Amino acid sequence: MKPSTLPAPAAAEGAALEVEGLRVELRTPSGTVRAVDDVSFSVRKGRTLALLGESGCGKSMTALSIAGLLDPVAEVTEGSVRVSGTDVLRLSPAGRRKLAGPGLSIVFQDALTALNPVQPVGRQLAEPFRIHRGLSRREAKEKAIELMTRVGIPEPRLRARSYPHQFSGGMRQRLLIAMAVALDPDVLIADEPTTALDVTVQAQIMRLLRDLQTERDMAIVLITHDLAVVAQRADDVVVMYAGNVVETGPVHEVFAHPRHPYTKGLLDSVPEHAVRGRPLPAVPGSPPELSAVPSGCVFQARCPLAQERCAQERPHLVSVGASRSAACHFSEELDRV
Amino acid sequence: MTDPADRSSGDTTPEATSVATPEAASPRTRPPRWWLLLGRDRGAAVAAVILGLVFLIALVGRLFIGDRAIRQDLKASLRPPSFDHGFYGLLGTDVLGRSVLARLIEAAGTTLYVAVPAVLCSLLIGSALGMWAGYHGGWRENIAMRTADVILSFPSLLIAVVVLYVFSPSALNIVLILAVARIPVYLRTARAESAELRSRLFVDAARTFGTPSRNIIYRHILPIALPTLLTVATLDFCFVMLTESSLSFLGIGIQPPDVSWGLMVAQGRQYLQTAWWIAVLPGIAIVLTTVSATVLAAWVRLATDPAQRWRLTLPKKRRGARAAVSPEVIA
Amino acid sequence: MTSFLGRRIVSSAIPLVFVVLGVFCLARLTGNPVDLYLPLSATSQQRAEFSAAHGFDDSIPVQLWDYLTQAAQFDFGTSLRTGQSAATMVLDAFPVTLQLAGVTMLLAILGALLVGSLAAYRPNSLIDRIAGLLSMIAASIPDFWFAIMGVLVFGVGLDWLPTSGTLGGAEVWVLPIATLVIRPFGVLVQVVRGSMVGALSAPYVKVARSKGAGAGRVVFGHALRNAVTPVLTVAGDLTVGLVNGAVIVETIFGWPGIGKLMIDSILQRDFAVLQAAVLITAVTIFALNILVDVCHALIDPRVRQAVPA
Numbered sequence: 023m024k025p026s027t028l029p030a031p032a033a034a035e036g037a038a039l040e041v042e043g044l045r046v047e048l049r050t051p052s053g054t055v056r057a058v059d060d061v062s063f064s065v066r067k068g069r070t071l072a073l074l075g076e077s078g079c080g081k082s083m084t085a086l087s088i089a090g091l092l093d094p095v096a097e098v099t100e101g102s103v104r105v106s107g108t109d110v111l112r113l114s115p116a117g118r119r120k121l122a123g124p125g126l127s128i129v130f131q132d133a134l135t136a137l138n139p140v141q142p143v144g145r146q147l148a149e150p151f152r153i154h155r156g157l158s159r160r161e162a163k164e165k166a167i168e169l170m171t172r173v174g175i176p177e178p179r180l181r182a183r184s185y186p187h188q189f190s191g192g193m194r195q196r197l198l199i200a201m202a203v204a205l206d207p208d209v210l211i212a213d214e215p216t217t218a219l220d221v222t223v224q225a226q227i228m229r230l231l232r233d234l235q236t237e238r239d240m241a242i243v244l245i246t247h248d249l250a251v252v253a254q255r256a257d258d259v260v261v262m263y264a265g266n267v268v269e270t271g272p273v274h275e276v277f278a279h280p281r282h283p284y285t286k287g288l289l290d291s292v293p294e295h296a297v298r299g300r301p302l303p304a305v306p307g308s309p310p311e312l313s314a315v316p317s318g319c320v321f322q323a324r325c326p327l328a329q330e331r332c333a334q335e336r337p338h339l340v341s342v343g344a345s346r347s348a349a350c351h352f353s354e355e356l357d358r359v
Numbered sequence: 360m361t362d363p364a365d366r367s368s369g370d371t372t373p374e375a376t377s378v379a380t381p382e383a384a385s386p387r388t389r390p391p392r393w394w395l396l397l398g399r400d401r402g403a404a405v406a407a408v409i410l411g412l413v414f415l416i417a418l419v420g421r422l423f424i425g426d427r428a429i430r431q432d433l434k435a436s437l438r439p440p441s442f443d444h445g446f447y448g449l450l451g452t453d454v455l456g457r458s459v460l461a462r463l464i465e466a467a468g469t470t471l472y473v474a475v476p477a478v479l480c481s482l483l484i485g486s487a488l489g490m491w492a493g494y495h496g497g498w499r500e501n502i503a504m505r506t507a508d509v510i511l512s513f514p515s516l517l518i519a520v521v522v523l524y525v526f527s528p529s530a531l532n533i534v535l536i537l538a539v540a541r542i543p544v545y546l547r548t549a550r551a552e553s554a555e556l557r558s559r560l561f562v563d564a565a566r567t568f569g570t571p572s573r574n575i576i577y578r579h580i581l582p583i584a585l586p587t588l589l590t591v592a593t594l595d596f597c598f599v600m601l602t603e604s605s606l607s608f609l610g611i612g613i614q615p616p617d618v619s620w621g622l623m624v625a626q627g628r629q630y631l632q633t634a635w636w637i638a639v640l641p642g643i644a645i646v647l648t649t650v651s652a653t654v655l656a657a658w659v660r661l662a663t664d665p666a667q668r669w670r671l672t673l674p675k676k677r678r679g680a681r682a683a684v685s686p687e688v689i690a
Numbered sequence: 691m692t693s694f695l696g697r698r699i700v701s702s703a704i705p706l707v708f709v710v711l712g713v714f715c716l717a718r719l720t721g722n723p724v725d726l727y728l729p730l731s732a733t734s735q736q737r738a739e740f741s742a743a744h745g746f747d748d749s750i751p752v753q754l755w756d757y758l759t760q761a762a763q764f765d766f767g768t769s770l771r772t773g774q775s776a777a778t779m780v781l782d783a784f785p786v787t788l789q790l791a792g793v794t795m796l797l798a799i800l801g802a803l804l805v806g807s808l809a810a811y812r813p814n815s816l817i818d819r820i821a822g823l824l825s826m827i828a829a830s831i832p833d834f835w836f837a838i839m840g841v842l843v844f845g846v847g848l849d850w851l852p853t854s855g856t857l858g859g860a861e862v863w864v865l866p867i868a869t870l871v872i873r874p875f876g877v878l879v880q881v882v883r884g885s886m887v888g889a890l891s892a893p894y895v896k897v898a899r900s901k902g903a904g905a906g907r908v909v910f911g912h913a914l915r916n917a918v919t920p921v922l923t924v925a926g927d928l929t930v931g932l933v934n935g936a937v938i939v940e941t942i943f944g945w946p947g948i949g950k951l952m953i954d955s956i957l958q959r960d961f962a963v964l965q966a967a968v969l970i971t972a973v974t975i976f977a978l979n980i981l982v983d984v985c986h987a988l989i990d991p992r993v994r995q996a997v998p999a
Binding site: 086089090091094119120121122123132135136138139141150153154185201202204 | 813814891892893894896897898899900901902903904907912915916989990991992
């Protein structure tokens with residue numbers, strides 16, 4: 023078996039999650055736009071893959087389409103998503119529901135709105151056990167209290183009766199994580215799980231996620247715009263831009279030698295790389311509107327290397343070394359810079 | 360403030376700093392013009408056309424009918440709708456031989472002359488007070504809200520009876536009663552919007568520049584609250600029309616020889632078994648107008664809500680062959 | 691919870707007081723009942739005696755004071771029209787109105803929850819479109835016209851239902867209730883649908899679905915309780931309208947309810963009856979508002995906790 027993140031499907035045998043050629047379209051008043059275009063990646067059990075990109079680049083949309091939770095405006099038009107070998111996009115709604123929890127689960131960004139405001143948290147935590155294991159109310163509640171203890175909620179038996187608004191942000195995120203790992207999912211998607219939190223709490227939550235991952239041997243898809251989080255927590259990274267994957271590979275390699283000008287631009291804009299006395303470099307401009315993605319390379323308008331070819335021909339994701347690939351006509355040159 | 364579908368995102372905040380009306384704001388992010396959207400929703404388009412026709416008839420209809428709405432002709436009493444008696448006989452005549460069609464046209468005028476000023480008055484006063492109360496908060500908000508509660512708690516029909524009894528039941532008095540009775544609706548809506556907006560960053564920013572509160576309300580709060588208020592007004596237009604008809608039906612609204620649709624139903628009621636058209640047709644006129652206003656209000660609410668507007672685009676998919684309507688090219 | 695209730699009681703009592711006082715004063719603006727109850731030929735002495743006997747010669751503040759002190763002893767005066775005690779007349783009429791209002795709102799709320807949820811579950815589906823159009827028509831149809839059409843079709847044309855009156859079995863209820871229910875139903879379907887669509891697109895519903903919850907659990911277990919708050923508020927307002935008297939229905943179908951009693955008393959300047967009627971409806975509405983607030987607090991734990999702003 024080849025190393026993990028090559029987009030080729032053959033590379034991903036035994037992977038917990040394989041996404042292949044995923045395309046998501048959104049209906050807007052001005053027409054249909056492509057929010058996710060030909061996205062492929064895979065993750066094995068016990069590994070963490072980061073989906074990295076600016077907001078609006080399609081990473082959350084990717085997560086929602088994997089979990090089957092897209093709003094009715096959005097639709098998966100092509101591609102496949104396999105969880106432990108089962109193609110979930112071709113499952114019946116009932117089949118999907120069976121998989122939601124034990125197969126795949128998701129942790130959302132804003133825990134305050136992701137928890138039902140009018141239900142005691144204990145009942146919400148017990149719900150997976152009620153749905154999938156058919157436990158009685160009391161048994162499920164015991165399980166919920168166990169979970170609360172595991173994720174570090176003090177006085178769980180008492181707090182199970184509290185409502186979400188009575189918890190702090192960090193505690194709510196713990197509850198949300200507890201709910202997601204309740205049934206030991208094969209794949210856990212974490213959609214910006216720490217964005218809404220204080221820095222100190224962020225570290226605690228990330229540590230909790232890692233501990234749970236080791237303990238339960240889950241594959242984690244970590245969606246984030248935070249380069250530091252990717253560097254510390256992820257094994258592999260998929261860099262997305264305007265709905266497209268621009269570069270993939272093991273984190274340490276990609277971050278050490280980016281092979282796509284966008285990845286390089288992102289890394290250069292991190293303060294640690296800055297030179298004192300010079301302005302902090304930033305990627306100039308802003309991502310294209312989804313309705314106005316150019317026909318050539320998606321990044322051409324902001325790219326320092328852009329040439330005529332980039333305006334005409336969209337670069338495909340091609341292998342640029344062992345288990346790495348990038349979508350740039352000039353990735354070789356970039357490596358030499 | 361906990362609203363997850365944060366309405367400030369993208370759509371309203373940047374534009375709000377200019378005085379631009381919602382339609383004029385930023386053509387780039389808002390490509391479909393409203394009439395194109397309207398054209399795509401068949402129901403709303405039909406409603407708009409009906410409402411437009413009613414307004415047109417109300418405005419100019421009286422010029423054409425002369426005195427036919429009140430001219431009696433006892434020989435022509437209770438003629439059923441038919442093609443035999445010319446244009447004005449199309450919908451039959453009432454017991455005094457007056458043309459029902461002419462009376463319907465005349466009544467359209469009366470009905471709208473009552474409903475439109477009443478809605479405009481309560482919209483202006485209610486929104487102004489509501490935005491002021493919501494922006495300042497504190498005692499001003501309390502007083503405004505309690506006043507609204509008091510007005511809403513009065514049995515409105517009873518008050519209408521008292522006032523119309525004390526003063527004469529003229530059209531002006533009906534307008535005043537309806538306007539006062541509906542002020543709380545706008546007051547509450549405007550207050551809610553402006554109380555939510557006052558804590559937004561762009562309002563804080565304006566305040567730090569020393570912008571007088573009057574200007575903040577006018578430039579920053581009004582443009583955002585306006586679509587909601589207009590939707591409420593469209594819906595309320597129905598309510599006011601229905602109330603006026605009810606009052607006229609009960610004999611305490613529009614008085615003969617004036618005529619309104621509600622009064623026509625009342626007058627036709629006793630001939631229900633022999634001459635159904637006298638009571639049925641004005642009722643249909645009321646239903647057509649109010650339903651159109653409701654349909655249009657629902658559409659406006661959808662079209663002005665960035666989080667909901669996508670729904671208007673759904674039917675297009677089914678009309679695949681006609682997708683050329685929207686020429687925007689997608690990469 | 692108690693402080694929350696206390697504040698709500700105080701703020702709901704303000705309109706109660708204003709309504710009772712307002713109607714008292716407004717009624718007296720309509721003129722002295724003397725003109726209506728004594729013949730035109732009555733001498734000025736007779737007129738003065740009549741006024742003095744009923745206290746109409748006092749100034750309004752004095753009349754108000756008398757009214758309040760007597761009302762405090764549950765003496766609401768007698769009707770000028772019938773000579774009966776005002777309290778008896780009102781207590782005869784009010785149950786009729788309460789029954790009408792109760793049955794109407796029960797049907798409207800249950801029907802609206804069902805239809806609105808169905809419509810919201812698949813926005814823009816056929817069911818949603820039909821429910822949307824029907825509810826809009828229902829909410830904007832003039833009730834007096836609907837009642838007349840009902841009488842015309844089912845009473846006169848088909849002769850299935852009585853055209854008026856309260857004597858008889860279930861059939862006498864059909865037309866009045868149908869007339870009353872149509873508007874609240876139309877309004878509530880739209881409210882339920884709107885708030886249900888909102889609740890169903892909330893993140894916690896996504897989370898519930900990510901736990902594998904089916905449609906029933908998502909709608910009834912998670913969304914409904916969150917969506918029901920605005921429904922409750924609107925239903926409360928609609929009930930207030932009904933308790934204040936379904937004048938149209940009471941007039942057309944000849945039901946002796948509180949609305950008709952109020953209008954008749956004002957037309958006859960039967961102040962004692964009018965005041966008693968307004969008092970009982972105002973107190974009922976006050977109680978109703980408190981009930982709605984308690985329901986809010988029971989449904990939403992955040993309301994229970996809310997500290998005064």
